[in-house]
Amino acid sequence: MKTKYLLTAFILLFFSFSFAQAQSAARPAIRLNHIAIYVQNLEKSTSFYKNVLQLEEIPEPFHDGLHTWFSMGAAGQLHLIKGANGTVERNKNDHLCFSVASIDDFIANLQNHKVKFTDWPGTAQKPTVRVDGVKQIYFQDPDGHWIEINNDFR
Structure with a gap:
């Protein structure tokens, strides 16, 4: 009787593992590494992304004065x-686009740094x-790249 339960458990475990392997094989092994x-x-x-967006600066391997790297958590690097x-x-x-827990706190930080923002249509100092x-x-970095901040923080 004990052998029957062990065999059933082994078979269930084998098929569960096989199913999980098949599911992961169906999806490509890809993830975002960085955005340049x-x-x-x-x-x-560098000052803008460090102080206004409050991203964490991380070591970069080139040490040539032409690069700054930031962590974006599980999303990769900037x-x-x-x-x-x-x-x-x-x-x-x-x-x-970055999500924050409190858009009001983030807006206060933008105002502290005198960064103007708009809603999607372009109305100043108003969220959509x-x-x-x-x-x-929405607002722009020093080179005009658009950045969205939202409170879709999960």
Whole structure:
């Protein structure tokens, strides 16, 4: 009787493992590693992402004065690369998005740093409230890259 239960448990375990392997094999093994942003003034952009967005600066391997790396947690890293020539007009649809626990606290930080923000249509100093209740704001970094901040923090 004991052998029958052990055999049943082994068979269930084997099929569970096989099913899990088949499920993971069906999905590609891919994850975001980093996003690179080309900037004109590395020091100014580093200060912006460190102080305004409050990202954690992490060591970068090049040590050439042309790179700053930031951690974005499980999402990967953000790399700033010095060398962009001139300002490019950017569309708001092309943006980075970060979620925060308190959008009001984040707005206070933006105001502290004198960073202007808008809602999606462009109304100054006003958040957009999406149909699902998520609040979001938009602003630009020193090179004009659009950034969205929302409170969809889970």
